[in-house]
Amino acid sequence: MDKKTFSELKKKLEQERTLLEKDLLKFADKDKKISNDYDTRFPNFGGRSSAPDEDAKEVEIYENLxxxxxxLELRLKEVNEALEKIKKDNYGHCEICKKDIKLDRLKANSAAKTCIACNNKNKPQEK
Ligand SMILES: [Zn+2]
Known part of the structure; x- marks a missing residue:
């Protein structure tokens, strides 16, 4: 990989990390004890009487959050792992077959851990 592409991908990852952290902080607090862990704040509509249906709504929103x-945390973890690999000069290699990951794939997902072939073989556990 040439230097220019490399620094472009690194920049992309750093930008994504900033965005993810910003998104998380909108509704969650950073856990001070565990790094890269966030705790969703419980929404409080501040109703004087806690009406049961308002509470139910709060719980629903909380669960969605x-x-x-x-x-977001999962993606942040992937992005951080990719940045860690960049630091260790181990970026862009498939974690399974150790071959270089194609540039197209890295451009589409700069935190990709595996090449397309391995990814297809090892479909992630989709929810
Ligand atoms: Zn592979």
Whole structure:
């Protein structure tokens, strides 16, 4: 991989990390004890009397936020791992077959851990 492409991908990852952290902080607090862990704040509409249906709505929103938090955290983890690999000069190699990951794939997903062939063989556990 040439230097220019490499630094472009690195920049993309760093930007994505910033965006993900920003998105997370909109509704979650950073856990001070565990790095890269976020805790979703429980929404509080601030109703004077806690009406049961308002509470139910809060719980519903909270559960939705937890799902979003999970997805964002997962992606943040991948992005951080990719950045870690860049630091260790081990970026762009498939974790399974160790071959270089095609540039097209890295451009589409700069945090990709595997090449397309291995990815197809090892379909991630989709929910
Ligand atoms: Zn592979």
């Amino acid at each position: 937890l799902a979003v938090e999970y997805a």
